[in-house]
Amino acid sequence: MIKVHYDSINGEIKGFFPDFIDYATIPEPYIEIDETTHQDCINNQGLRRVDQKTLKIVEYTPPGPTLAELQDAAWSRIKAERDRREQAGAPYLGKIIDSDEKSVTRISIAVQAAQAAISAGTAFSLDWTMQDNSVVTMTAAEVVGMSVALATHSNGLHLAARAVHEKILAVTDAAELEAAEKAVVWPE
Numbered sequence: 001m002i003k004v005h006y007d008s009i010n011g012e013i014k015g016f017f018p019d020f021i022d023y024a025t026i027p028e029p030y031i032e033i034d035e036t037t038h039q040d041c042i043n044n045q046g047l048r049r050v051d052q053k054t055l056k057i058v059e060y061t062p063p064g065p066t067l068a069e070l071q072d073a074a075w076s077r078i079k080a081e082r083d084r085r086e087q088a089g090a091p092y093l094g095k096i097i098d099s100d101e102k103s104v105t106r107i108s109i110a111v112q113a114a115q116a117a118i119s120a121g122t123a124f125s126l127d128w129t130m131q132d133n134s135v136v137t138m139t140a141a142e143v144v145g146m147s148v149a150l151a152t153h154s155n156g157l158h159l160a161a162r163a164v165h166e167k168i169l170a171v172t173d174a175a176e177l178e179a180a181e182k183a184v185v186w187p188e
Helices: 035-043 067-087 101-120 140-170 174-182
Strands: 002-006 013-018 030-033 048-050 057-059 090-092 095-097 125-129 135-139
Touching (some): 002 035, 013 035, 013 048, 030 035, 035 057, 067 140, 067 174, 090 140, 095 140, 101 125, 101 140, 135 140
Antiparallel strands (some): 002 013, 048 057, 090 095, 125 135
16 A cells, blocks of 8 residues: 555645655655555646545646736737747838847947938948848938838837737636737738
């Protein structure tokens, strides 16, 4: 026989104590089970409990996540997709400019140079490689416009995510949550 130590409140199995080992003490409460039941508990860890009334091993189905936990997970997925899209490029001049961290830094430097040229009243143009590897020659104003395009693109993504977040927080069950999450309309 094998002694099974369990939680006296919820019946959760805390440990097994086979008879072939000489223990100084065995924590209480415990029940005794046979090898077949022990093997079933091992094969179904976390899915067996001690029934407080019958003191027998019974099947246990852990509770699913709460609605709040599901909402948190949905919001995390939305934020991850928003962030992925934010880094994937932004539309500009009929093409896509890169918007990963390194590209945004380069755009910021180019914008500063264009603004300096505009302030100084000097001619300025820049050949910029777009995401499709085509090269576009830009004026100073067009270079400054890249930062506006990035900000507009990012803002659109954040607005779409916030709109879905409000829907996610307003749902009352998991089925509504799935529909709310799928309802996101991302700007292109």
